[in-house]
Amino acid sequence: RKEVEQDPGPFNVPEGATVAFNCTYSNSASQSFFWYRQDCRKEPKLLMSVYSSGNEDGRFTAQLNRASQYISLLIRDSKLSDSATYLCVPRTSGTYKYIFGTGTRLKVLA
Amino acid sequence: GAGVSQSPSNKVTEKGKDVELRCDPISGHTALYWYRQSLGQGLEFLIYFQGNSAPDKSGLPSDRFSAERTGGSVSTLTIQRTQQEDSAVYLCASSREDRGSETQYFGPGTRLLVL
Numbered sequence: 242r243k244e245v246e247q248d249p250g251p252f253n254v255p256e257g258a259t260v261a262f263n264c265t266y267s268n269s270a271s272q273s274f275f276w277y278r279q280d281c282r283k284e285p286k287l288l289m290s291v292y293s294s295g296n297e298d299g300r301f302t303a304q305l306n307r308a309s310q311y312i313s314l315l316i317r318d319s320k321l322s323d324s325a326t327y328l329c330v331p332r333t334s335g336t337y338k339y340i341f342g343t344g345t346r347l348k349v350l351a
Numbered sequence: 352g353a354g355v356s357q358s359p360s361n362k363v364t365e366k367g368k369d370v371e372l373r374c375d376p377i378s379g380h381t382a383l384y385w386y387r388q389s390l391g392q393g394l395e396f397l398i399y400f401q402g403n404s405a406p407d408k409s410g411l412p413s414d415r416f417s418a419e420r421t422g423g424s425v426s427t428l429t430i431q432r433t434q435q436e437d438s439a440v441y442l443c444a445s446s447r448e449d450r451g452s453e454t455q456y457f458g459p460g461t462r463l464l465v466l
Contacts (some may be wrong), residue, residue, distance in 0.1 A: 273453055284442055284457035285394070328393070337382055337401055337448065339455065343393035 242268050243343035247329050262345045264329030265311045271331035276303055276313050278325040279344065283321050285328055290315070310351045319349045353377070355458035357443050363464045364433055372428040372461045376445030382457065383426050384444040385418055396443065400426065401448065415420045 246265045254260045266274075273292055277285040289296050291312060302315040309338040312331075315324055326344040333340070356375045364370050374385050386399040396410040400420040411417070415433075420426040430437055440462050445457040 275454075284459055286457070287454050290454065332453065336407075337399055338396060338407065340396070341383075341386070341394035 243244055244268060244340045245329055245331060247327075247342040247345045249343060250346040251348050252345065254319055255320060255350050255351055256321060258349075259315065259317045260319055260347065261313055261315045262329075262347075263311055263313050264342055264345075265309075265328075266331040266340075267310065268331065268333055268340075269307075269310060270334045270335040271310075273332040274303070274305060275330040275332070275339070276301075276312075276314050277328040277330060277341075279328055280325050285341075288327070316347075319347075321349050321351060323347060324349045355456050356445055357412075357441075357458035357461050359461055360388055360459065361462045361464075365466050366435060367432055369429065369431045370433055370463065372430075372441050372463070374426045374428070374458060375411065376424065376426070376443070377456055378408030378424075380445035380447050380456075382446045382448045383420055383421070384446075385426070385428050386442045386444065387412075387439045388442060388460075389439045396426075397428070397441075430463075433463075435465050438465045440465055 276288040278288045279285040291303045300317045305312045326346045328344045329342040330339050358373045381402045384399045386394040398408050398418045400406045415431045418428045440460040442460045443458045446455045
């Protein structure tokens with residue numbers, strides 16, 4: 242089983258839609274979780290950090306389910322500028338190692 | 352302040368040559384990471400440095416790859432006797448590693464093409 246699994250997509254959604262991605266992780270020792278977005282041919286940039294059960298920032302909501310070992314990202318009122326690849330990144334407790342998922346590609350269509 | 356910078360931004364080399372990639376982290380960041388991203392793939396961890404601790408080299412794919420970090424700041428990733436499969440984007444990231452400041456900030460990457 243991969244350490245981090247994400248549906249690669251692409252998710253094609255119209256502007257204004259709500260879309261959700263799931264990410265499952267295998268290491269139960271993971272304590273911190275991050276969602277990064279990566280635009281085509283650009284470096285990843287932090288979207289959101291999750292340390293407890295979830296986090297919300299404007300149109301973006303992350304929810305963590307430790308028992309089932311998955312984390313989700315919900316995007317409301319999608320914008321064209323949300324088109325990117327979204328990377329799920331758990332961090333193992335006691336180490337500095339971040340494990341990057343391969344990402345879920347989102348295309349928001351006009 | 353300035354972000355993470357990397358040089359060169361692009362590098363084309365011939366198979367068998369050595370290459371050096373440079374990373375300047377954000378000032379004050381104690382942790383520095385190198386990743387590799389092949390076309391259409393996720394980020395592959397290569398190595399990380401944290402302060403004066405021994406680096407975690409567990410992600411280096413072969414002994415042709417090495418990295419050093421001088422003075423706790425600038426880092427150089429060296430690939431010896433490059434192979435075509437080494438072609439990828441090499442990303443450097445740094446972080447403060449303080450409680451609540453685990454965010455990694457990435458540089459723009461070096462695109463390496465081995466002919």
